[in-house]
Every structure is written in structure tokens, then in C-alpha cells.
Amino acid sequence: MTIHSAGQASERVIPTGMMCLMFHRGERLFSSSENQWQPRAFLSGQDTAYTDLSYSGVIDMISVEFRPGGAKAFFKMPMIELNGQAVAIDALSDPQLTELEKRLSETGDPNACVFHIEQFLYKRFYPLEAYNLRRVNAVMQSVYRGEQNIDRLAQTACLGYKQFKRVFADYVGANPKDYLRVVRFQKALHSLQIQPQISLTQLAYECGYYDQAHFIKEFKQFSGYTPTEYRSVCEPHSDFFS
Numbered sequence: 058m059t060i061h062s063a064g065q066a067s068e069r070v071i072p073t074g075m076m077c078l079m080f081h082r083g084e085r086l087f088s089s090s091e092n093q094w095q096p097r098a099f100l101s102g103q104d105t106a107y108t109d110l111s112y113s114g115v116i117d118m119i120s121v122e123f124r125p126g127g128a129k130a131f132f133k134m135p136m137i138e139l140n141g142q143a144v145a146i147d148a149l150s151d152p153q154l155t156e157l158e159k160r161l162s163e164t165g166d167p168n169a170c171v172f173h174i175e176q177f178l179y180k181r182f183y184p185l186e187a188y189n190l191r192r193v194n195a196v197m198q199s200v201y202r203g204e205q206n207i208d209r210l211a212q213t214a215c216l217g218y219k220q221f222k223r224v225f226a227d228y229v230g231a232n233p234k235d236y237l238r239v240v241r242f243q244k245a246l247h248s249l250q251i252q253p254q255i256s257l258t259q260l261a262y263e264c265g266y267y268d269q270a271h272f273i274k275e276f277k278q279f280s281g282y283t284p285t286e287y288r289s290v291c292e293p294h295s296d297f298f299s
Contacts, residue, residue: 067111071280072104072239073296076128076136076230079143080161083117086110091143098146098158100132102139103231105239107281119161119170121178122296125236126193126228131181136230153177185228192216193228200240201298205265207233240297241265242279245272249284249293257284 080098087094090108129136146154157177161170192214199213210233211221225233245264248255255263261272276284287293 065111065113067109069107069109069281069291070104071107072242073122074103074125074236074239074243075296076103076123076139077101078121078123078128080119080158081117082119082162084112084114086112086116088143095143096145096147098154098161099143100128100139100146100149101143102136102141103229103236103239104141105231105235105279106141107279119167119174121174125197126190128230129228130183130185131178133183135227137226137232140226140230153181189224189228192224196221196225197229200237203244203265205237205241207237238275239279242275243295243297245276245284246293247295247298249288250295250299253288253293260284 078098078100079095081095085094085097088108088110090106095110123131146158154177157173160173164170164173196210196214199210204210204213207221208218211218214221214224216224222233225231225236229236231239241264245260248260248263252260257272258269261269264272266272266275273283276282276287280287282290
């Protein structure tokens with residue numbers, strides 16, 4: 058994505074339930090939550106809070122988003138270690154990733170950049186433990202269908218709660234409780250996207266919140282806005298469900 062900004066601008070980023078690999082080929086972005094400039098290239102873990110990114114000049118960035126559990130197939134570390142962090146590629150001591158960053162910085166053609174990234178991922182892919190991969194996939198399918206009870210998700214994985222929590226955090230990058238809160242928030246965004254006139258009471262009920270007050274509190278924690286404020290300044294969209 059390339060953005061030309063004549064002056065200072067900002068954009069709010071909210072938790073999506075997905076991890077990403079980011080490369081800045083132009084000016085970097087300043088993160089209000091971390092009070093610092095983002096690294097030139099970094100691997101971003103699961104977030105549970107919003108941040109405002111400020112920028113100016115020419116922004117040229119490439120982002121690779123991994124579906125839940127997907128990053129685990131390319132990076133041999135517990136994904137929970139990246140939780141709430143944007144870890145610079147330099148800090149990962151990963152020569153292949155460092156070489157990819159160098160290639161992208163030297164390549165002007167966006168299509169060629171995509172090719173380099175695809176080749177990197179093809180070469181990096183390694184088989185995961187089949188039984189845990191099946192467990193995580195089965196759990197995520199239940200989550201997509203709306204299941205929010207952690208005990209039932211643990212049963213779906215055929216694991217006790219402590220084992221389930223460990224495997225889930227290792228693959229997805231967040232503990233189940235926090236992750237389900239983000240998914241519920243994303244479901245609310247998706248409902249607002251496809252049902253613009255839905256009432257907040259009905260929305261809270263459909264998404265599994267205790268009541269409207271609980272819904273508004275969590276929505277503001279993740280977005281910085283109440284649902285009403287959000288609809289007035291943003292076009293609702295869910296990265297997770299769309």
C-alpha cells in the first residue's frame with residue numbers, strides 16, 4: 058500500500074485477531090501506544106488494544122496477514138512470545154528474514170515484492186504437529202461458528218483446560234479468554250457492516266455480551282470509540298470475518 062501525505066495524518070488501528078509481517082519501504086509510522094516509531098520491518102503479535110499511527114510523506118508498506126494459527130507454520134517459536142509486541146526483524150536473529158527485507162527494500166515493482174514474499178514463505182513452511190494442528194483448526198471452526206465457552210472449546214480440542222490454554226497460546230498467540238474477546242468485537246464490527254441499522258441492544262445480544270453496557274465498554278476498549286461514535290467516524294469492517 059502506498060500513501061502520499063502532504064502533511065501530518067493519522068489512522069487508528071484496532072485488534073483484528075490476526076498476526077502480521079510488516080515491511081516499511083517508505084516513511085515509518087509513529088505508534089501512540091508505544092510512543093515510538095515502528096521498526097522498518099517487524100513481526101506483529103496479537104493485540105488487545107487500539108493504537109493511533111501517525112505519518113507524513115510517502116508511506117509505502119507491505120503487510121502479510123496470517124490467519125489465526127497460520128504464522129506458527131513459518132516461525133519456530135511460541136506465538137505467545139509476540140503477544141502485544143511489534144518485534145523488529147533485526148531482533149529475531151533470522152538471516153532469511155533479514156535477506157527478504159533487503160530484497161524488498163531494493164525492489165521497486167510491487168508484483169516482484171509479492172513474488173519474493175511468496176518464495177520466502179514456500180521455503181519456510183514446515184509441517185506442524187498434526188494432532189495439535191487438527192485441534193487448533195477444529196477450535197477455530199467452532200469460534201467462527203460463534204462458540205465462546207472456553208470449556209467447550211477445550212473439549213473440542215480433546216484437552217484439559219491447562220493443556221488447551223498452552224497449545225492455543227502457542228499456535229494463535231494469545232490466551233483463549235483475550236482472543237475470544239477480540240473475536241467477539243470483530244463479530245460486532247461485521248454485524249454493523251452488514252446490518253447498519255441494527256440497534257445496540259440487538260447487536261449486544263447477537264454477539265454474546267452480557268448487556269448493552271458491557272458491549273459498549275468492551276467496544277470502546279478495543280476501538281477507542283463507543284459503537285455510536287464509531288459509526289459516525291468509521292465505516293464498519295471486520296478483517297476477521299470478511
